[in-house]
Amino acid sequence: MRMMLEARGIKYYEPAPDQVKKFVGVSGWIEESGKKRRLQGKEKKDAVKTAVRELYTFCHPSDNVNDAFVLAQIARHLYIMQNSPVWQDMNVLDYQAEVLNTILNPPEKKKRKKVAK
Numbered sequence: 001m002r003m004m005l006e007a008r009g010i011k012y013y014e015p016a017p018d019q020v021k022k023f024v025g026v027s028g029w030i031e032e033s034g035k036k037r038r039l040q041g042k043e044k045k046d047a048v049k050t051a052v053r054e055l056y057t058f059c060h061p062s063d064n065v066n067d068a069f070v071l072a073q074i075a076r077h078l079y080i081m082q083n084s085p086v087w088q089d090m091n092v093l094d095y096q097a098e099v100l101n102t103i104l105n106p107p108e109k110k111k112r113k114k115v116a117k
Contacts (some may be wrong), residue, residue, distance in 0.1 A: 024051035
C-alpha cells in the first residue's frame, strides 16, 4: 500500500501502534495493587476493544477490524482538521488531540552518532 501511494505521489500518515491505542485511551499499562505492569498480547487487544466499545459503541470480534476502525477515526479527524474551518468545534478528547498533533507535527528524529571502528 505504501509503495502504491508513494508511486502516485499521495501523501499519507502512518500512525504508530502506540498512537492507535492512545487515541482510544489505552496506555498499555495497568495498575494492580499499587504496581504498574505492561499489558501483554491479548490483554492489550481486549483493552482496545473495550475502549472502542465505550467511546464509539462499536464492537467487533476481530482485533484487526477494531484497529481499522480506530485508524478510520484518526483519518476522519485528520481530514476534518485539515479541511474544515470549524474543526475546533469537534469533540476531541485531550489524549486524542495529542495523538493528532503528534501525527501532524512529528518530533524530529535524533541523528545517530557514528561509532568508530
